[in-house]
Amino acid sequence: MTPTDSFTAQIGRWQRNSLLVGIAGVLLAVVAFLLDREQFLRSYLFAYLYWTGMALGCLAILLMHHVVGGKWGMLIRRLCEAGARTLPFMGLLLVPILFGMGTLYVWARPAAMHDANIQSKAAYLNVPFFIARAVIYFSIWFLYAYLLSKWSAAQDRNGDERLIGKMRALSAPGLVIFTLTTTFAFIDWIMSLEPHWFSTIYGAMFMIGEMLESFAFVIALMIILSRKSPIKDYVTPQHIHDLGNMMFAFMVLWAYLSFSQFIIIWSGNLPEEIPWYVSRLRGGWGWVAITLVIFHFAVPFALLLMRSVKRRADRLFRVCLLMIAIRLVDVYWITEPAFYGQHIQIHWIDFVTPLAVGGLWLAVFFGQLKLQPLLPLKDPRLQGAPRETVAF
């Protein structure tokens, strides 16, 4: 018996419900598209970035887990593999953005010809190269998701311990390649919304935020799944504690990188750098920024500092929900001011697109999750206490 058996029906139910939400969202999004094409694309970009980040974060956690080999990763590995395998689907969802490039990106408009600054970047920021790069990113990510899932499935069949070393050998350079590709991808998709502005920490800052949201998502899902046997038997308070620590570390790293970018630009106060923060701290956006400082950093920081929160599944679950929700606000705050300048405008389509993309993403995710047992049962690291020393 595999642990999947008792869960297949439940995951199938989740998949159906997600699909219903997704279809309802898509119908509304189609209406939105017909009503206001420009606003639809803006809202779609932010929703797309949030949910693609979920999938990318899953791949990042998977790569990291294979390199360091901690036992914390055994419980969430299959969830991350399923998340990483949704990336081809997210590649498909990039198509509306490619068609709307002229609407979304200043540099893709004919008027950009007269802007000397954008012209000097034209060798990189042009439509064909943008599309070619997107194809390259998704090919690399898909290759990693495919190989790691394939070897992981092979391990389920034969329990071959050499596969552990094989997956690690692939993942170590993979982390470097992944960091580079995601940095470029975020420069392309979001940073280039404001083509005059630049920040070198941007890719890392955004990526760590996306990993944080994936951590919150897979931990929350693992906690729900672990309410039932047989997964229940594998989860100890120490596992929950270790996963909580990982989420804590990424939350603090996000805060560290975000503040690093802020302090450098704030100290310099240079006309080519500061506009990014001026449009994100004025006219209502400042309240969003304060919300982020409080609920993306201060509150989870205080909560996750306590052992009593990290060792109790039900408490950690609530912190995960907070992180999943507040990440959406952060992606919104980073993306949308590029369009509106210093005045916050929340449109009803901003609520529709995350539901549409999210519903579809979850449906694909649960579809992938059903394909394999929920735990890598033949991996020797699954057994025993999480802090026990193992050498592989």
Added chain:
Amino acid sequence: MFTETKVSGQVENLYGIMAEFNDPESLLDAANLARLEGYREMDAYAPMPVEGLAEAIGFRSNWVERLVFVGGVCGATGGFMLCWWITVVAYPHNVAGRPLNSWPAYVPITFEVMVLIACITAVVGMLLLNGLPQPYHPVFNVERFARASRDRFFLCIEASDPKFEPAATRQFLARLNPQEVMDVAL
């Protein structure tokens, strides 16, 4: 369960009685049984961390964590006040036309001082609370105890325990299936 166990070196001035085990699982079982039996003053020695052993010998909560938190808060407050005092009170200076109290610039210092004070509190607090460094400890009077840092696992029930009674404790430990039970001289 009852095997013949060598009981060696009975002494007059007892610090406690020590049992030696071959593997961590036996030590963990022995510690749990000793707690069930009612012993409270005991210590376990192992060459590597054993999951659950600290709880088994009655470790409940750690004051170091709380001390570190207080240290961190003091450090952060102190670091921030230091920056504020320097830039606003002691040496006011116009930097790029910003207000004197430009708090974003204080954050890195605040953070670093918080980490510094929290770490110092952790090290000093740990040393104060666990009583180290300790140049003399009676357990080293047992010759075999040297293997506690290599491949053997020891449980020592101390004479200060209210339930300690040399003959009975010796018998109790012998029943736990140890390699050997030894008296520890003061």
